Amino acid sequence: MDNDRILIIGAGQSGLAAAHAALEQGLQPVLLEASDRAAGSWPRYYDSLALFSPARYSSLPGMGFGGDPERYPCRDEVVAYLERYAAALIERGAELRTGTRVETVHAAGEPGKSAFLVRTSDGQELTAPAVIAASGSFDRPHRPPLPGLDTFAGPVLHVADYRSPASLPGEHVVVVGAGNSAVQVAYELAAERRVTLASRAPIRFVEQRPLGRDLHFWFQVTGFDRLPLARADNPPASPVLDDGRYRRALREGRYTRRAMFIRLDGDHAVWPDGRSERVDAVLLATGYRPNLPYLADLGAVNAGGHPRQRHGLSLSHPGLGYLGLEWQRTPSSNTLRGVGVDARRVVAALARHLRESRRPARA
The missing domain is CATH 3.50.50.60 (FAD/NAD(P)-binding domain)
Structure with missing residues (x-):
């Protein structure tokens, strides 16, 4: 040896x-x-x-x-x-x-x-x-055990398998997640589909270029990138870096964000307010x-x-x-x-x- x-x-x-x-x-x-x-x-x-x-x-x-x-x-x-x-x-x-x-x-x-x-x-x-x-x-994409996901009538794709909007059929796509990939893909899909972003917590946007400098400049200046962690078993969710386009699109209704559905039932999603609506495909941006x-x-x-x-x-x-x-x-x-x-x-x-x-x- x-x-x-x-x-x-x-x-x-x-x-x-x-x-x-x-x-x-x-x-x-x-x-x-x-x-x-x-x-x-x-x-x-x-x-x-x-x-x-x-x-x-x-x-x-x-x-x-x-x-x-x-x-x-x-x-x-x-x-x-x-x-x-x-x-x-x-x-x-x-x-x-x-x-x-x-x-x-x-x-x-x-x-x-x-x-x-x-x-x-x-x-x-x-x-x-x-x-x-x-x-x-x-x-090893994470596929959370969401109620009804295994029996959903339409395609279920993890973002690891997503390439472009052509990867998903139908008119209404539910994107599960609230991180950078979820928002970036939802924004892309919204150009030609109806998109609902479903997440357990609201999206946390962070300005990508505060005071005209990229956020990573400030990470270096402040030492944030060198901050040691006591544990990494349950890392915190990362915020969405945004130059303004993603928040603007959400505000203008190009895509919508809703609290996580209660369950998927056939080809429908049942939301916390009791409403049920047809969903053609589900995209998991769940890490x-x-x-x-x-x-x-x-x-x-x-x-x-x-x-x-x-x-x-x-x-x-x-x-x-x-x-x-x-x-x-x-x-x-x-x-x-x-x-x-x-x-x-x-x-x-x-x-x-x-x-x-x-x-x-x-x-």
């Missing part, structure tokens, strides 16, 4: 940031990516997606985004940026294995020393003294959960699939780290602008662990 190897599961923004940090620590990162490219879930997001942060605040360590720093890059720009970043890492010595889906991770160390055996779907077996789970959450099934046999996750970790370091297995969890350590932990800071911390801690594990035991 190579004592400097670190296996990184996932080659999206979190995995790439981890590989960069590993190279800085003198480690040998091996990125294991299930898809055919190093861009994470970005190629599968909906067509109209644009970043909520300007290009100047949307880069990984060591490579700026390029172009107008004040623009809000679109999905395909992010994909191209991540692929350039991966190519630069490979030139520096990182190894990237695409089409390599991790099936299981098992402990394989000698007594007193941590090591891991990683098995992939194509039959590979790799060992390393350290592993970072950076597989994100896109492949995601950590996608870590390969760690279940290891015992590193709880019954709900959430990792037993603190600030990205496993509480059950030394040598195991995490990146890209929502609110893992700070509000920006699972973003392009923030994951690099977490990656440096997690990889530095794992590097210390590896150095200490090599020291001969005292008599």
Whole structure:
């Protein structure tokens, strides 16, 4: 087993940031990516997606985004940026294995020393003294158990499967959620459909450019992005960043917001006031959960699939780290602008662990 190897599961923004940090620590990162490219879930997001942060605040360590720093890059720009970043890492010595889906991770160390055996779907077996789970959450969309959802007569789509308005049939679409994706998609659909935004709490809008500067500028100035969190088991809902168009459209009735329906009944939604109305399709913009099934046999996750970790370091297995969890350590932990800071911390801690594990035991 190579004592400097670190296996990184996932080659999206979190995995790439981890590989960069590993190279800085003198480690040998091996990125294991299930898809055919190093861009994470970005190629599968909906067509109209644009970043909520300007290009100047949307880069990984060591490579700026390029172009107008004040623009809000679109999905395909992010994909191209991540692929350039991966190519630069490979030139520096990182190894990237695409089409390599991790099936299981098992402990394989000698007594007193941590090591891991990683098995992939194509039959590979790799060992390393350290592993970072950076597989994100896109492949595990959260579908809440809403009454009548399973028997609803029309199509039910999670935003993970939404690409454009052509993805949904019919005249009346109910979008469930109150976050950025819910509002952005509802706004897009409202150009040609009747749209109702259903949520348990009202939408919280935040001005995207207060005093003429993007909100992320103020996050940096005030230190909000560096604010550590005591717990991240139940992260707070994120407000909707708005340049004015979403609130204006809501105010003008282009789409409406209602309290969550009581139930779905056939092809109708029953609202809290007792009214029932026809619904042609339901779109769930209800978030995601950590996608870590390969760690279940290891015992590193709880019954709900959430990792037993603190600030990205496993509480059950030394040598195991995490990146890209929502609110893992700070509000920006699972973003392009923030994951690099977490990656440096997690990889530095794992590097210390590896150095200490090599020291001969005292008599």
